[in-house]
Amino acid sequence: MLVILSGGTGTPKFLQGLKEVEENFSVIVNTGEDLWLNDLYVSPDVDTVLYTLSDLINEECWYGIRGDSFITHEMLKKYGVDEFLRIGDRDRALKIHKALLLKKGYKLSEIVDIERRLLNIKQKVYPMTDDKVETKILVNINGKIDLLKFHDFWIKRKGNVDVLDVIYENSIYSKPLNNAVEDIKKSKAIIIGPSNPITSIGPILSVGYREILKKKKVIVISPIVGTSPISGPADKLMKAKGYESSPYGVYKFYEDIIDIFVVHNTDNNIKVDCEIYSTNIIMKNKEDKIRLAKEVLELVK
């Protein structure tokens, strides 16, 4: 039994390899970027994990279903409806499904469990919490301090703002998911995938998992090679939270829970107070993904 913590881009790539060589794992997924958009409930990272594990994922943008059409989206645009995320017709159904069941009173975790069964996914997929936690970017825009939602920051503004901090709003009032905590207790090790520490993994840790992981063997796969994040806005956000944008910064973020740090070959000289494993962590194709998964599974033993 293994538990993986995941965001929406780097870790899903790792999951593609892992599921080819290991069946028995659960994934705890960031929900800090969840939003209601025109009556749809959009849980971007959860849906990406669901589509990844069911082999439907559109790997061009790690969002939505491969080969989907955008008929309703384009019509909405003509009608002047601002659907700022581009939602496909097949993908829309999953977001309608979540919206309807949430309104009926189902918990998000119950809905995601129904969906992973509908998509024939063997692994458990857990939203990090059933509580509402929102990742907010504290910014300074022309001298005005304000909070932006992640999508406003990253999709609408392409990250081009002065970031002061990142807040996991409502995290102090939120609880980790019971079933996820149970799986962590049963697992040999916890793998933190190569996702953005600040916006993908940070929200998960913020709702109570950080304390729980202190007692477990935690393997972190670096999302940064040299000083460059493999994808996404980790650079700016790491710095805003007071961390270097480097594998060392990643280490510092996880310092109190990390046991083994998986870094890229070229970063093997890093000085940290935990075990280091260096290999090729850039996953360009399926072979890379399977090889990395096998190597990490060796570290679990």
Next chain:
Amino acid sequence: MLVILSGGTGTPKFLQGLKEVEENFSVIVNTGEDLWLNDLYVSPDVDTVLYTLSDLINEECWYGIRGDSFITHEMLKKYGVDEFLRIGDRDRALKIHKALLLKKGYKLSEIVDIERRLLNIKQKVYPMTDDKVETKILVNINGKIDLLKFHDFWIKRKGNVDVLDVIYENSIYSKPLNNAVEDIKKSKAIIIGPSNPITSIGPILSVGYREILKKKKVIVISPIVGTSPISGPADKLMKAKGYESSPYGVYKFYEDIIDIFVVHNTDNNIKVDCEIYSTNIIMKNKEDKIRLAKEVLELVK
């Protein structure tokens, strides 16, 4: 200036002919079958009139857009979501548009006016009221008396129930639309299209238009030839309301407002206390529609 009262099947056919020969008319449309369905606002007759006047209508079922796809609908079915109306991907956008603007506080009439402009429709299209009026079918099912919504009665149960009466719920608390009333006052004549008197025109008349029409020249095109309704469940519902299912029954329903009754050739021997005009009222093709429109326009003069 002309005003047409319309439901969702027979009258739109007439409108197809009318718009080819006359530009200056407004349509008041039944909203008694409107419903919220999975966060969509479905106004079946209004949308059919909008799609008819913009030449998008799917004439096979007089519902939705010609050549539309059903990608989201099919995915929803896989996810176990009961979308009992088959809503196309293009059509869905119009229903989302209505839902979003209603939630923002727009009146239905304001939304429909935005939509008819977006669809480049020259004519005004008015939902009969901005109030909520629901057509309910009073039924006896195995000895149990209950009220069914029209869609439950007609789509889910195919009309196969014992009908006691038809109620326009909340009509006593509802008002006609001001702009529609103004257009009626300015119009040379009001044309009641060949729609089901009970479920399509009855709800319109129930919110105050019947009194207003008593002072106007009203031309009714019969929706019934011989004893057969041209389409839909008029037969059973006419009888439940105490009217014959015949042109004579239609006449009796409109007795206090009708001035000219347009019936099919074979019904020209009908005995009624108003002017009769008999012609071929079965609209099989565009030529039929244009010819009937021209003949009715002659009656307006």
